[in-house]
Amino acid sequence: MLLNLARTIPRSAANGPGQRFVVWVQGCAIRCPGCWNPDTWDFETRQLRDTAALADEILDTSGIEGVTFTGGEPFHQAGALVDVASRVRAAGLSVFVFTGYELDELTRADHRELLALTDVLVSGRYVQALRAFDSEWRGSTNQRVHFLSARYTEVSMAGSPSVEFHLAPDGQLAVTGFPLPQLLDVVPAPKWPPQNEQ
Ligand code: SF4
Numbered sequence: 596m597l598l599n600l601a602r603t604i605p606r607s608a609a610n611g612p613g614q615r616f617v618v619w620v621q622g623c624a625i626r627c628p629g630c631w632n633p634d635t636w637d638f639e640t641r642q643l644r645d646t647a648a649l650a651d652e653i654l655d656t657s658g659i660e661g662v663t664f665t666g667g668e669p670f671h672q673a674g675a676l677v678d679v680a681s682r683v684r685a686a687g688l689s690v691f692v693f694t695g696y697e698l699d700e701l702t703r704a705d706h707r708e709l710l711a712l713t714d715v716l717v718s719g720r721y722v723q724a725l726r727a728f729d730s731e732w733r734g735s736t737n738q739r740v741h742f743l744s745a746r747y748t749e750v751s752m753a754g755s756p757s758v759e760f761h762l763a764p765d766g767q768l769a770v771t772g773f774p775l776p777q778l779l780d781v782v783p784a785p786k787w788p789p790q791n792e793q
Contacts, residue, residue: 596646598675601635601667603649605656609759609772611691611715611732612752613660616653617771620667620676625695629723631734631774635667646675650682661689661714670694673705680712689714689746695721698741715752716741726776734773 601619604610610617622638623630630636653662662683664676669692680690692713694701701710710716719738727736732752742748758772770778 596675596678597643598646598649598672598679599638599640600642600644600649601632602642603652604761604771605652606659607663607759607761607771609756610665611661611663612689612747612755614658615661615663615691616656616659617663617665618649618679619665620669620672622671623666623668623695624671625668625720627695627721627723630721632666646678647682650679653679653683653688654686659688661691663691663693665693668695670696670701670706670709673703673709677705677708677712680709684712691715691717693717695719698739710743714742714744714746716743727773728775732773 598618599621601621603619604617606614607617608614619632619635621635621641623636626636653659662679664680669676684690690713692709692715694716696718698716698718701707715732717732717738717740719735722735722737725735725737727733727738729736732740740749756772758770758774758778761769761771763769
């Protein structure tokens with residue numbers, strides 16, 4: 596199967612508990628005002644990755660405890676992510692998903708399959724006026740953290756950094772996690788590779 600993704604980072608401590616491989620998928624129809632990753636909204640093909648190859652890359656990454664799917668909207672490509680999630684979970688890694696949908700909006704069969712493979716889900720639209728500053732894995736306070744398996748609890752997820760800096764392959768500095776808006780004005784969210792690069 597193929598997944599249209601925007602970018603990946605092999606190790607991040609600011610996108611879920613522990614060190615995680617992070618996958619930003621490409622395409623989001625929700626388009627929340629103030630979204631930190633508007634370059635991921637477009638549904639044009641950006642990077643098409645074979646899901647088995649992506650799962651192998653994740654499994655070959657040392658020192659991670661799981662994978663995080665973010666975006667873009669992961670549930671627009673739920674079928675492809677089910678394939679990745681089932682492979683990495685079978686190897687003992689955890690799955691953390693950020694979605695702009697509410698849990699009760701995720702009713703399709705492929706949505707349910709991805710939810711069944713998800714340990715923690717953060718759900719709901721990003722609402723700029725409700726910006727969260729509590730570093731509890733959410734961008735705005737209306738969003739909800741759902742523990743869908745027994746693997747994590749609120750306590751076991753505490754203590755992770757809320758912000759992280761990454762150096763892109765081209766030397767560009769980018770910030771990820773849950774930065775203050777003032778920081779995003781100075782250091783952008785990751786945007787590599789450039790849009791439409793294959
Ligand atoms: S759902 Fe997520 S990616 Fe989509 S617009 Fe909202 S914050 Fe951005």
